[in-house]
Amino acid sequence: MKLDSSSDTLYIRISQKEFVFARYDHLRPQTLNYVVYKLQPNISLNANMHEAIRRISLTRGDFSYVRVLVEGAATLVPLNDFDEDDAESFYFFNLPEKQKWRLVCYDTLPHLNAVLLFSVDKDVCHTLEESFQNLFVQSSETPLLLHFAQCSPASLKQGRIYANLTDGRMSVMGFRKGKLGLYNSFALHHDDDAAYYLLRTVKGWSFNIETDELFLKGEVGLTQKLCAEVKPYISHVEVIDASEEFNTHVATLQDCLPFDLIVLLLRAF
Secondary structure, three states, X not given: OOOOOOOEEEEEEEOOOXXXXXXXXXXXXXXXXXXXXXXXXXXXHHHHHHHHHHHOHHHOOOOOEEEEEEOOOOEEEEHHHOOHHHHHHHHXXXXXXXXXXXXXXXXXXXXXXXXXXXXXXXXXXXXXXHHOOOEEEEEOHHHHHHHHHHOOOOOOOOOEEEEEEEOOEEEEEEEEOOEEEEEEEXXXXXXXXXXXXXXXXXXXXXXXXXXXXXXXXXXXXXXXXHHHHHOOOOOEEEEOOHHHHOOOOHHHHOOOOOHHHHHHHHHOO
């Protein structure tokens, strides 16, 4: 059966543990259909994508756009220093472990005066290009950077750091006087790694532990644990409530939807 398309957008979020497929029409903002597809560990990421597209009915039909979020390590380059021809060498210099079968992509963030480099599995990218039209691929970090930048206007006196924890990684973003001054991403091999990396980052960024603010978001258990660990050292620590952030939109009530996908759905960055 061919589904009615018109203004529908298909969203696909790719991580090493699962794919999230969401179908959302901005003209019907309280209607959201989604499926979480858990990856089969005994087959490749691309084989999982083929199987997911075959099995999940949300992927069938015509869409105004298909927007793909890729979770994983990313790195920032100042906009004035960016040369597209150097993107691959720069990315793999910073993240040499990611080099095998990866296609380097980038998101331009002119309001942040930066370009975000990230990578996607080459075979998965080819499968998506064969399966869908109007395909737009971006890093899962991009909607977070843009959203947190909006939450940190130039008129704000305090500096703000945002830490997001998901899929065994933590990304840290710092804003002061409306400008992005800090971005880093860490692999978390143990739960205690998050507090260690975050406190070292806070110290290195000249974060004022009395007046500046720290916001945490991500996997509930890990986020609550991190909050308890850093509160003795930082006066203003808050765990972001997606429901409060977006006025109890239906997407924020789904515990299995990552925050970056919720932001993309509702902010349409």
